[in-house]
Amino acid sequence: MADLRNNHNLAPKPSFFNDPKVRSIFYQLVVMAIIIAFVYVVATNTAANLAAQNKSTGFDFFLQPASFDINFTLIPFDRTSYYWEAFVVGMLNTLLVSVIGVIFATLLGFMLGIARLSNNWIIAKLAMVYVEIIRNVPLLLQLFFWYTVVLKAMPGVKNSFEWFGGFVLNNRGFSFPKPMPDETFNLVFIAFFIAVIGAFALKYWARKRLEQTGNRFPVFWASIGLLIAFPVVVWLISGANLAFETPELKGFNYKGGLTLPSEFLALLFGLIIYTTAFIAEIVRSGIVAVDKGQTEAAQSLGLKDGDRLRLVIIPQAMRVIIPPLTSQFLNLTKNSSLAAAIGYPDLVSVFMQTTLNQTGRAVEIVFITMMVYLTLSLITSVFMNWYNARVAMVER
Amino acid sequence: MAKNNLAYVRTEIVPESPAPDLSKGIIGWVKNNLFSSISNSIMTIVGAMFLMWVLPPIYGFLFGNAVWPGEGVTVEDCRAKGAGACWAYIDDRMTFFIYGFFPKDAYWVTQEGLIASIMTYWRVNLVFAVGTLLLVPLMWPDLKYKLLNSILFFVVYPVFVFFMLTGGVFGLEEVPTVKWGGLTVTLIIGLVGIVVSLPLGIVLALGRQSKMPIIKTFCIMFIEVWRAVPLITVLFMASVMLPLFMPVGMTIDKLLRALVGVSLFSAAYMAEVVRGGLQALPKGQSEAAASLGLNYWKSMGFIILPQALKHVIPGIVNSFIALFKDTSLVAIVGIFDLLRATQVANLNLDWASSNQAITGYVFAAAIFWAFCFGMSRYSIMMEHRLDTGHKN
Numbered sequence: 001m002a003d004l005r006n007n008h009n010l011a012p013k014p015s016f017f018n019d020p021k022v023r024s025i026f027y028q029l030v031v032m033a034i035i036i037a038f039v040y041v042v043a044t045n046t047a048a049n050l051a052a053q054n055k056s057t058g059f060d061f062f063l064q065p066a067s068f069d070i071n072f073t074l075i076p077f078d079r080t081s082y083y084w085e086a087f088v089v090g091m092l093n094t095l096l097v098s099v100i101g102v103i104f105a106t107l108l109g110f111m112l113g114i115a116r117l118s119n120n121w122i123i124a125k126l127a128m129v130y131v132e133i134i135r136n137v138p139l140l141l142q143l144f145f146w147y148t149v150v151l152k153a154m155p156g157v158k159n160s161f162e163w164f165g166g167f168v169l170n171n172r173g174f175s176f177p178k179p180m181p182d183e184t185f186n187l188v189f190i191a192f193f194i195a196v197i198g199a200f201a202l203k204y205w206a207r208k209r210l211e212q213t214g215n216r217f218p219v220f221w222a223s224i225g226l227l228i229a230f231p232v233v234v235w236l237i238s239g240a241n242l243a244f245e246t247p248e249l250k251g252f253n254y255k256g257g258l259t260l261p262s263e264f265l266a267l268l269f270g271l272i273i274y275t276t277a278f279i280a281e282i283v284r285s286g287i288v289a290v291d292k293g294q295t296e297a298a299q300s301l302g303l304k305d306g307d308r309l310r311l312v313i314i315p316q317a318m319r320v321i322i323p324p325l326t327s328q329f330l331n332l333t334k335n336s337s338l339a340a341a342i343g344y345p346d347l348v349s350v351f352m353q354t355t356l357n358q359t360g361r362a363v364e365i366v367f368i369t370m371m372v373y374l375t376l377s378l379i380t381s382v383f384m385n386w387y388n389a390r391v392a393m394v395e396r
Numbered sequence: 397m398a399k400n401n402l403a404y405v406r407t408e409i410v411p412e413s414p415a416p417d418l419s420k421g422i423i424g425w426v427k428n429n430l431f432s433s434i435s436n437s438i439m440t441i442v443g444a445m446f447l448m449w450v451l452p453p454i455y456g457f458l459f460g461n462a463v464w465p466g467e468g469v470t471v472e473d474c475r476a477k478g479a480g481a482c483w484a485y486i487d488d489r490m491t492f493f494i495y496g497f498f499p500k501d502a503y504w505v506t507q508e509g510l511i512a513s514i515m516t517y518w519r520v521n522l523v524f525a526v527g528t529l530l531l532v533p534l535m536w537p538d539l540k541y542k543l544l545n546s547i548l549f550f551v552v553y554p555v556f557v558f559f560m561l562t563g564g565v566f567g568l569e570e571v572p573t574v575k576w577g578g579l580t581v582t583l584i585i586g587l588v589g590i591v592v593s594l595p596l597g598i599v600l601a602l603g604r605q606s607k608m609p610i611i612k613t614f615c616i617m618f619i620e621v622w623r624a625v626p627l628i629t630v631l632f633m634a635s636v637m638l639p640l641f642m643p644v645g646m647t648i649d650k651l652l653r654a655l656v657g658v659s660l661f662s663a664a665y666m667a668e669v670v671r672g673g674l675q676a677l678p679k680g681q682s683e684a685a686a687s688l689g690l691n692y693w694k695s696m697g698f699i700i701l702p703q704a705l706k707h708v709i710p711g712i713v714n715s716f717i718a719l720f721k722d723t724s725l726v727a728i729v730g731i732f733d734l735l736r737a738t739q740v741a742n743l744n745l746d747w748a749s750s751n752q753a754i755t756g757y758v759f760a761a762a763i764f765w766a767f768c769f770g771m772s773r774y775s776i777m778m779e780h781r782l783d784t785g786h787k788n
Contacts, residue, residue, distance in 0.1 A: 140725055
């Protein structure tokens with residue numbers, strides 16, 4: 001009996017070949033060996049192929065002149081620039097279209113998601129039809145549609161639409177006046193910066209006051225007023241001068257001003273329209289996921305409709321919305337690579353197409369491009385996880 | 397004293413009176429859904445004005461002023477001022493949209509009539525027909541023999557498709573993949589993507605849940621890297637780098653490169669969907685399986701996976717939809733899918749008119765839409781069927 005009592009905690013010792021630990025180590029070693037063998041074969045094959053094609057390897061091409069032109073750049077770029085500059089141009093263009101796209105798609109997506117839940121039959125059905133059509137057609141097809149059909153159907157340069165003497169729309173893109181601030185205008189920027197800090201301080205003070213006295217302060221409108229009024233007052237006092245360089249028709253094209261090429265517009269429209277449909281569905285499901293009792297509780301506390309949405313429903317819906325919203329932001333960034341198909345010079349188009357074709361460094365360039373997207377998605381996830389942790393429910 | 401002796405107390409129940417006219421029927425519906433408040437009325441009016449602004453031109457373009465195929469309809473009708481969509485062009489190029497450059501059957505192409513036009517591409521059409529015959533019972537929830545059906549569709553059918561389309565055996569003329577095109581290629585890429593990505597995704601998901609650190613790390617890295625990069629970089633990688641990975645002198649078919657890229661890419665997404673199902677399953681299920689003495693593969697195959705996969709059927713169908721839409725990206729690396737066929741057809745000078753491109757794109761969009769919308773309705777139907785009403 002005593003023996004039994006001492007032994008009953010011990011599992012029977014399996015034989016060596018049946019021991020789960022031994023087996024697990026064995027399986028892992030096998031997988032490891034397969035992976036290493038695969039990598040080895042691929043690496044030797046690649047080296048042999050590259051040698052057979054007389055192709056050089058390495059990252060030295062970054063310091064060679066690129067000798068091609070890019071029609072839309074955020075930094076100065078011409079034929080004498082280097083490949084690394086082309087890389088930066090492509091990356092900035094990807095970031096530009098992604099950031100603008102994310103902002104607009106989020107705003108429109110929230111509006112559309114709320115519209116789908118509207119009491120109004122027409123509005124709800126319109127939103128539904130929009131979502132169902134856009135979500136079920138490939139983005140690339142939509143981009144071609146916007147690019148070839150709509151934007152290319154715009155009038156030629158000679159017959160451009162012109163509004164207010166400086167905003168020009170034609171089949172090459174959209175041109176608008178370029179602000180040319182003089183040096184004293186920096187004061188206005190500084191004033192705006194101070195106003196931003198002031199708005200945060202105002203928010204802090206209003207919250208303190210609300211907690212102490214129970215009186216509300218219209219923080220939102222006051223902040224907007226501060227953000228506009230303070231810089232404007234500084235502008236008027238300092239006498240800074242803000243000139244505009246308007247686009248003018250010279251020869252065969254508009255010169256001066258800033259121009260967004262039609263490729264950029266088509267890509268941006270396409271991405272916004274496509275992603276909006278997905279975000280609308282996410283927002284709708286997030287709001288539906290909030291328990292009905294929350295609405296009723298808020299009503300019984302006497303909250304107004306706006307306050308009920310803002311203080312009770314949306315904060316809870318956000319917990320459901322944020323994780324899929326993050327992946328939509330990432331999707332938009334990744335989808336911006338379709339730019340290559342319509343000729344907007346993004347990272348894939350400039351780097352993975354033009355640079356790869358010119359230098360032939362396939363392995364290096366594909367690797368770097370993938371790393372860039374990997375980094376972008378890591379940064380976005382980290383930021384959104386931080387935000388998600390902020391809005392997450394605090395269990396008591 | 398009896399209560400109901402009082403003269404002013406009613407003894408019978410009052411008959412129900414009909415609801416006020418304003419709250420029933422069409423008027424009531426309109427009042428409740430369109431004009432329940434001032435802001436609601438404004439939205440209705442704005443919405444109605446928007447519809448009146450948008451619908452007539454769309455209807456006019458697609459139907460009213462459209463040029464339908466028929467006797468004596470030529471490109472001149474499409475070039476006429478005020479003409480809408482040029483459906484005659486689509487009709488004329490229909491075989492190109494569906495079959496691309498697939499060679500026509502030498503005998504049947506000389507014949508006339510409907511049967512001849514079907515038999516001209518009988519190899520592709522047979523593939524379509526067999527696929528439909530296998531797919532419909534597979535999707536029909538009440539039918540039995542699901543296992544046999546799945547094996548036929550997911551294992552036997554792809555082999556059949558391969559030999560039927562490539563040819564070179566059984567006296568069939570050999571057709572290189574560069575001649576495949578149009579909707580056929582789109583469906584093939586979709587099918588291969590589905591057939592490869594589902595099992596691979598399940599394996600990756602299981603690997604990610606595994607307790608073995610090396611396997612787990614490898615699966616996580618594989619999934620996260622594929623999910624972080626855009627499909628187009630994967631396709632570029634497949635088309636530029638796969639040939640480099642092969643032994644010197646060996647070439648790899650262009651379509652196969654794209655298939656590898658698409659399959660690996662969607663496998664990573666599928667893995668995450670399956671993982672959701674695995675995580676949603678209560679731990680008691682795997683413990684029960686273990687206490688019955690089932691080993692890992694048996695407990696996975698008989699207990700865990702059937703339940704987990706059933707949970708995520710809607711998610712799986714949604715990834716199929718994404719995959720099907722993503723097949724259009726192969727057009728960028730030069731595969732002749734439906735989108736590329738549309739682009740090429742749009743350049744055809746025989747039907748050159750100002751509406752040619754828009755008609756082609758609308759047609760392609762309609763086909764993609766029909767497939768994706770059908771799949772999404774199916775997933776919603778399955779969701780309702782599987783919803784047993786007692787969640788958790």
